[in-house]
Amino acid sequence: MSAGACDIDALVHARLDQMAGDLPALGVAVSGGGDSIALMHMVATWAAGRRIMVATVDHGLRSSSRAEAEAVARQAAALGLPHRILTWQREEAVSGNLMADARNARLQLLSQWARDNDLAAIALGHTADDQAETLIMRLNRGAGVDGLGAMSARRHAREMLWLRPMLEITRQRLRDWLQARQLDWIDDPSNDNEDFERVRVRKSLKATGWSVTAIADSAAHLREARDALTHYVLQACADARFAQACMDLPLTALQEAPSEIQRRILLASARWITGQPYPPRRAGVANALAAVLAGRRVTLDGVLFHPRRDHLRIMREPAAALRAPPAQELWDNRWRITGLAPGQTISALGPDNLANTAWRDRGFSHDQAIASPAVYEETRMIAAPALQDHDIYAATPLRTATDFRRLVMAH
Numbered sequence: 001m002s003a004g005a006c007d008i009d010a011l012v013h014a015r016l017d018q019m020a021g022d023l024p025a026l027g028v029a030v031s032g033g034g035d036s037i038a039l040m041h042m043v044a045t046w047a048a049g050r051r052i053m054v055a056t057v058d059h060g061l062r063s064s065s066r067a068e069a070e071a072v073a074r075q076a077a078a079l080g081l082p083h084r085i086l087t088w089q090r091e092e093a094v095s096g097n098l099m100a101d102a103r104n105a106r107l108q109l110l111s112q113w114a115r116d117n118d119l120a121a122i123a124l125g126h127t128a129d130d131q132a133e134t135l136i137m138r139l140n141r142g143a144g145v146d147g148l149g150a151m152s153a154r155r156h157a158r159e160m161l162w163l164r165p166m167l168e169i170t171r172q173r174l175r176d177w178l179q180a181r182q183l184d185w186i187d188d189p190s191n192d193n194e195d196f197e198r199v200r201v202r203k204s205l206k207a208t209g210w211s212v213t214a215i216a217d218s219a220a221h222l223r224e225a226r227d228a229l230t231h232y233v234l235q236a237c238a239d240a241r242f243a244q245a246c247m248d249l250p251l252t253a254l255q256e257a258p259s260e261i262q263r264r265i266l267l268a269s270a271r272w273i274t275g276q277p278y279p280p281r282r283a284g285v286a287n288a289l290a291a292v293l294a295g296r297r298v299t300l301d302g303v304l305f306h307p308r309r310d311h312l313r314i315m316r317e318p319a320a321a322l323r324a325p326p327a328q329e330l331w332d333n334r335w336r337i338t339g340l341a342p343g344q345t346i347s348a349l350g351p352d353n354l355a356n357t358a359w360r361d362r363g364f365s366h367d368q369a370i371a372s373p374a375v376y377e378e379t380r381m382i383a384a385p386a387l388q389d390h391d392i393y394a395a396t397p398l399r400t401a402t403d404f405r406r407l408v409m410a411h
């Protein structure tokens with residue numbers, strides 16, 4: 001829903017009440033741009049006895065960045081709000097994408113700052129324009145309902161709760177609000193740099209006269225559709241069992257689900273097994289789904305889907321586990337093994353060592369046991385800690401049922 005004729009401060013206060021009404025302390029992330037400056041003022045008038053703190057990240061990417069952060073500090077001081085400048089100590093570029101690295105570092109610094117100061121959440125100044133621009137950029141990449149759905153107003157990430165109370169308000173209304181109060185903000189010159197796709201989209205939205213609020217509303221509707229899909233995926237998986245880095249799903253739950261829910265179950269379960277940040281490709285998922293529904297074993301992106309009597313067993317593909325590089329503690333992005341001495345490594349148990357273990361006693365299937373971790377000294381297998389209790393070594397799967405729920409909801 002977009003903000004109509006009502007006062008925008010009243011709307012932001014109402015959203016803050018809903019999202020953060022019960023929190024004793026809140027952080028506000030303020031870049032110095034118009035959106036987050038407006039947010040800071042609105043949070044200040046909402047505070048009513050709550051502890052509010054403000055932070056600005058100085059990325060050091062422009063010569064004026066320090067002075068801009070100090071300008072925010074002065075505005076915060078005038079409102080009686082404590083302010084901190086967090087400086088990005090840039091090491092080597094991590095990803096080669098400077099903007100992505102800067103964003104990552106910013107969120108990390110803000111999260112750490114909030115935790116250090118016992119702030120339960122951080123408010124951000126995203127607006128309806130951000131929603132609309134993002135939706136258009138994603139349309140151009142062929143995104144589906146997940147990519148097109150609006151940003152969430154309340155989200156847990158990086159050990160912090162992030163709040164976006166201004167998602168329904170346009171940037172123009174915030175600018176008008178600031179001007180009416182003679183409040184200053186900083187116009188970052190990169191906001192005018194057409195090398196950035198977002199800036200080009202912003203300008204073409206203006207040129208076409210398209211309604212930012214209408215497009216942001218579309219994003220919100222798509223978000224609701226996505227949330228409904230998530231709900232049904234979780235419902236279909238309610239009786240799934242998760243154990244030993246493996247998932248057992250009642251086959252009827254899969255067979256009775258609509259095809260889009262079936263597809264999502266396969267996507268989420270594959271990512272739960274491999275821990276990969278990106279889902280497998282659409283065509284691969286469709287083929288795997290057809291095979292599973294026909295009762296056939298199939299592999300997809302290093303995951304084995306094995307229909308057995310009344311359930312579908314979803315586990316690491318043994319060949320993929322055998323290819324996983326040897327490790328010291330975290331192995332195959334699935335297991336944590338403790339107790340290794342120097343010179344010892346973890347690799348897959350593999351078929352040759354199977355006879356030396358009591359794999360059936362733990363309820364492992366043959367494939368699952370082959371793909372389970374074993375401790376080696378050179379080429380000699382010393383222990384299979386997932387398959388039998390051991391005095392020295394212990395094996396714990398990295399992901400649990402809760403992680404599966406998180407994966408479904410995050411996507």
Ligand SMILES: Nc1ncnc2c1ncn2[C@@H]1O[C@H](COP(=O)(O)OP(=O)(O)OP(=O)(O)O)[C@@H](O)[C@H]1O
Pocket residue numbers: 029030031032033034035036037055056057058059106123124125126130188
């Ligand atoms: N350098 C920064 N320091 C603190 N918070 C920031 C910084 N950059 C962005 N943010 C937070 O993230 C939100 C969204 O970031 P985005 O890059 O879209 O905003 P912006 O264009 O830099 O500035 P604004 O949203 O304040 O006009 C901001 O509204 C603000 O809450």
